[in-house]
Amino acid sequence: MEKIRNLSIRKTIVLYMGLNLILSYGLSFVIIHTANDAQQKIWFRYIDKDRYYEAMENKGDDYEINITRSKLNSMTKTDRVISELCDFLDTYSILVISCLGTIIAVLLFYKHKIQIPLGELKEASARISEGTLDFSVAYSNEDEMGQLCRQFEKMRCQLEENNKKMWKMVEEEKALRSAISHDIRSPLAVMEGYQEMLLEFLPQESVSRDKIMKMLEAGMQQIKRMKAFINTMQKLSKLEERNICWNQIDVADFIEIVKNNTVILGKKAQKECHTVVKSDQQSVYFDSEMVLEVLNNLIGNALRYAREQVYVEVDISGDEMRVCVQDDGKGFQEDAELLTKAYYHGNPQSDLTHFGLGLYISRVYCEKHGGKLLLVNQDQGGEACAYFKLKT
Known part of the structure; x- marks a missing residue:
């Protein structure tokens, strides 16, 4: 039954029509034979039976005896109707x-092969037209309609994914506009305050030269902050256009680069960095620049919040790379989704060069590379784990 249910539409049509012909001709044969027998019995009532029996006694091999059709006006009404009905069945039953x-x-073909998948597709189309995508098209047959339903389900999943991405982009754009407004407004407010003070006190020469120089230096710091912010905006605008460059990377060389980068960043921050690397591959394909930028971002972020030590673990196994960076600080104080948003940082005034893009860029690169970024709190501090899909 399962094989019949999964037959292609063409084979199913041939099967149904073949069975129809066999059953139709078989049933027609039975009906015609039965009608002839009934008609012969009716005609037998109106023949000369003495001549019939005499003929049957003298019957030879060179001839056969047939009962001739009786005249309709010699029959009863009931026999006449039955005889005409038998004639009709004999002529038109096939x-x-x-x-x-x-x-x-x-x-039957429509009911078993078309009705159910057509209903599924019709209902799915109606729900999609209403903007509802949280459902699934379930039709398990392996025929053409099953293939069509599976393709429709793939299209629905893609639409749902695109819809989620679109809403995510809308939300990120809102947050980005809010962050941009905040990060530009703050230095402008500071510079405006200094300018007002200079305009008020400079004509009266009631402010010292040292004070003026401090105001100008503070204003230059805010200008540098705005220039750095504009540079990050330019980098962010090119982020989505970045494509993965699948290059064959020697794992031993890559491990050496990771260890060197970790040591350099640790010395610069005057904190200890410990690196552990595991690999069962000699060479794999991935975008080394993208992976190293994520690694540097995670290490730099960990060094900013670590008390004394940072632990880096790189695990290359099968078709996946896992990069985990853990610090001995207080851990993450906010939700992971909030931390990976663009321009999010705890105290905007604490660092003029930090604009909260490190984790956001890392998340985007992980997703572009077929992976993800996870932020969790461990017993000794916060841990960021980046996953990347590899080609072997």
């Missing part, structure tokens, strides 16, 4: 039964 069989075969 045609009538074949037509009825074809209609039944078409209805």
Whole structure:
């Protein structure tokens, strides 16, 4: 039954029509034979039985005895109707039964092969037109309609994914506009305050030269902050356009680069960095620049919040790379989704060069590389784990 249910539409049509022909001709044969027998019995009532029995006694091999058709006016009304009905069945039963069989075969074909998947597709189309995408098209047959339903389900999943990405982009754009407004407004407010003080006190020469120089230096710091912010905006605008460059990377060389980068960043921050690398591959394909930028971002972020030590673990296994960076600080104080948003940072005034893009860029690069970024709190501090899909 399972094989019949999974037959292609063409084979199913041939099967249904073949069965229809066999059953139609078989049933027609039975009906015609039965009608002839009934008609012969009716005619037998109106023949000369003495001559019939005499003929039967003298019957030879060179001839056969047939009961001749009786005249209709010699029959009773009931026998006449039955005889005419038998004539009709003898003449048209094949045609009538074949037509009825074809209609039944078409209805069964529609019910078993078309109706259910067509209903699924019709309902799915209606829900998509209403903007609802949280459902699934479930039709497990392996025929053409099953393939069509699976393709439709793939399209629905893609639409749902694109819809989520679109809303995510809208939310990120809102947050980005809010962050940009805040990070530009703050230095402008500081510079405006200094300018007002200079305009008020400079004409009266009531402010010292040292004070003026401090105001100008503070204003230059805010200008540098705004220039750095504009540079980050330019980098952010090119982030989505970045494509993965699948290059064959020697794992031993990559490990050496990771260890060197970790040592350099640790010395610069005057904190200890410990690196552990595991690999069961000699060479794999991935975007080394993208992975190293994520690694540097995670190490730099960990060094900013670590008390004394940072632990880096790189694990290359099969078709996946896992990069985990843990610090001995207080851990993450906010939700991971909030921390990986663009321009999010705890205290905007604490660092003029930090604009909260490190984790955001790392998350985007991980997703571009077929992976993800996870932020969790461990017993000794916060840990960021980046996952990347590899090609072997």
